Amino acid sequence: MVVKIFVSLKSGVLDPQGKAIERSLHTLGYSEVQDVRMGKYLELNVEASSHEAAESRIREMCEKLLANPVIEDYRFEIEDGTL
Amino acid sequence: MVVKIFVSLKSGVLDPQGKAIERSLHTLGYSEVQDVRMGKYLELNVEASSHEAAESRIREMCEKLLANPVIEDYRFEIEDGTL
């Protein structure tokens, strides 16, 4: 199964990268853009007997390693098929 | 409108981060995981008269600034409503 994981900074945590991108977009003339937030995006393949089984494993991986709960939130999507 | 942009390395381009994450997931016992690829995830708000208008502006921003066409691919989703 293909898993897509999105890790983003908690609201309240400063996001200097997002800010810098927003600024450059404005400089380039894209003034219609606001609230840019920058995060991480992981794609991976996982073998699992069921959707639910995959879900619980992925949640574990996120809490243990892929996201830092002090500063980050995560969410993920599981699709059938492989990358 | 809320826009979610996913930037990932082109296939064939070495992804040292993905490789390292995969290895440590394996060490942690998640051997069911394969082909980890690491990318960027951006969320932003954009004002546009229409979905189509937003689309063409976002595509421009991606090509100009948000993705590096030499090594990265991008895709995006536009949702109505704001962040």
Place this chain on the structure above:
Amino acid sequence: MRDEKAAQFNQPLVTPEVVASHGLTPEEYRKIVKLLGREPNHTELGVFSVMWSEHCSYKSSRHYLKRLPTEGPHVLQGPGENAGVVDIGDGLAVAFKMESHNHPSFIEPYQGAATGVGGILRDVFTMGARPIASLNSLRFGSIDHPRTRYLLSGVVAGIGGYGNCIGVPTVGGEVYFDECYDANILVNAFTLGIAKKKRIFTGVARGVGNPVIYVGSKTGRDGIHGATMASESFSEEKEQRRPTVQVGDPFTEKLLLEACLELMETDCIIGIQDMGAAGLTSSSSEMAGRGGTGVELDLSRVPLREQSMTPYEILLSESQERMLLVAKQGTEDEVKRIFDKWDLDAVVIGRVTDDRQFRAFFDGVEVACIPISALTKEAPVYQRPVERPKLQDQLEQLDLSNIAEPTDLGSTVKLLLGSPNIASKEWVYRQYDHFVRSNTVVAPGADAAVIRLKGTEKGLALTVDGNSRYCYLDPYVGGALAVAEAARNLSCVGARPLGLTDCLNFGSPENPEVMWQFSQVIEGMRDACIALKVPVVSGNVSFYNETDGVPIYPTPTVGMVGLVAEVAKVVTPWFKAAGDVVVLLGRTREELGGSEYLKIVHGLVKGTPPWIDLRLEQAVQSCCVAAIEKGILRSAHDISDGGIAIALAECCISGPEKPLGVRIDMREMIRGDALLFSESQSRIVVSVAEENLEQLREVAAEHHVPMQVIGAVGGTSFVIQPLLRLPVDELRATWSAGLTSRIK
């Protein structure tokens, strides 16, 4: 039989078009057929194309490079190996080399620069030396060019990203901006490593039957034909056939470095070489070439990152962070154990043979069989036509009487101080870790960097220099000045030169005018090296730095290493205390040709560059070092771009503390702008405590060096009587913001 099998691997036919697309000329192809006694297959053609590329074969430059003096009492290893090696006493040696990564950095600045650093690090640790310091020499287009900011920030971030992560301090470098680099930036990376003198390793394959072992990262399709690309100039249409960009993985390189150094403590290694340009092909064939042996590779065993790679791709891949080694038979397990400890692949992929052939097999089928000599010794050497550019005479014309002196020399000083080539480079080097390894005694911001050698009283000084405008106006003089300035920068901290490495960045060698510049630069460098007794121990040539037929200025960059006898005595460029006497060693002449002043203020690139008397240069340098070794000097700073006015201003403002003022009174019978901004060579500004002035006079007299007391440190103003007076705080602000304000 052979062809049928080959067809299995989708080998295209070798047609004249295919030959041409590999960058080989019809004559070169005929030579290949003659050497093989048959037509090459597609894989073999690929192998020839990279090995005979300008980048790997040095076919246009070899004839001239022979002119450079490469010997000296301390040289343990001159050019020809992965890095040069010099003896520094106490049973220690240093290995160093500089290399260009110009083309890749233009295409992808971060990764191009990062992998450039990765490559030069491997060149050094493959010799058995632990890298302890890096430098970089950078050239970008005009600061106002729309791409410059992107390229500059990418390159600097890439150098930092790689060097910082691997834990090698970047202790110095240079950055220049000029329109001539608008479409061809230069990224030259230098690394120095330290080794035990008795434990130097080389890239040699010996001992029939010994295993050839592949270590490090897996192979992907990255950078196939990188070497060929570096042997072509840019044009619109070629942008299309870019190879896959190589991405650097400094973490893996760090593991590779530690694993290799650990293995080098054992007795397993016969020879070792990094897989740089032309990857597996060049490393294996060069090692066999040096050993007078042959090599047999089973490409099916090469660790791959991507699926269904062909033998052609495996042989030509330029994936990073890989090394090839020849080990003693029977030590395979020990090699594996060490690489395993560092979580790296180590796979036997072949063996040394005695037939002097390069043989590659894939799935049991021979896919290439080429005499080693055909790839190395027999590679073409050209003595390309040489012609003095028609414009050269015109360039040299400079009539100062047509050039008005600025009415306000104070603002001119500020204009120069804030111009990108002279302004502070802190924005750049702040992004580099220059403290790691805790050896850095003089960090970036001085004439040369100094690192200590733990466990001894000694230190090493390092610098990289080169002024391409001088080389454009007079390549012979420019070549000599590059060497002289580097040596002078070393002398300003109190070091005596040990040796140099260079990167020679030029346009297309097929252009006779470029070849003339090349030959002249080499002659100039040669004469300066001989006069200053600095051997060339390694180097690199980068041709084809041109776009649509317009070459860059001829740009030799010189990396030089010097020994500091007592590191506690080193001196920095900035003034230390009010009341100290300011002294000029050397003499100022009316030499504005090729100066930064003419360019910035008058928009002119004209005239002959300053002349150099190599005997005087040598005397000034020895005088400065002698005075530092005696502990007489408080500061020393060489006079280069911008002339004495800029050098003095830097003495006031470039230190880590609050700026110090100075009051200068000097008289020369030349016009004011020349007095201030002439770039006459062989000059150093020093400061001494008043009580040491007499002693300095004696040292100067001993060395037959003209010296002149020109002022005193103190106050809060920068005063040059009767020409100008400026607050030092204002000067510092201008200088500090000069670069950042232009790239924001």
Place this chain on the structure above:
Amino acid sequence: MRWGVIVFPGSCDDQDVFDTLKRDMGQKVKFLWHKDDLVGHFDCLVLPGGFSYGDYLRCGAVARFSPIMRGVVEFARQGGLVLGICNGFQILCESGLLPGALVRNAGLQFVCQQVLLRVEETDTPFTCEAKKGQLLKAPVKHGEGCYYADSATLERLRKNHQILLRYVDAKGRASPSANPNGSLDNIAGVCNETRNVFGLMPHPEDACNKLLGSEDGRKIFSSIAVTCAQREHRHA
């Protein structure tokens, strides 16, 4: 006393700490390999700077799972002294031995420069040899050294006097311009509640020799040495 310096894959300042402790401070030091278990007697464990696991994903995120870290956590729980410098600080935060997190520098660039630090607390094993308010000069060199904690945590840190070092200017003021990375409240180093685990972004090991421009880093190492000597004395 005995020091242990842990070597992770990608540690860069391990040799620096080792040499400084041995040559400049005359201490007994041993390297400890991350794949091993923690065995033997140590008074202080140092997690050095560098880029463990390339700092891929997040700084320190992977290193915290190294086998030796189980022993480090246990050692800290029993009151052993643990010092994390730069990447070591990041690993300690990731592993929960220290509160908060280190995120990307506000200026987005790696910064390498000398900074001034104000000693905020002296009743700790890491700062007892310094004077309260004393300024120390040492270099920083990091891309992700911006200290972050949520407001409740920050409040707790202040109340418990866990903030040991702040970035300050030459006049000793914790001004924004003295802050090299945008750290909350100019924080350069914090300790845990039991005051035996300390993490800081600046590198004291690069500031223990006149040749390197500062000897102020010695204050940190000598505080630890003095504390351990006293502990030994008490036990004897």
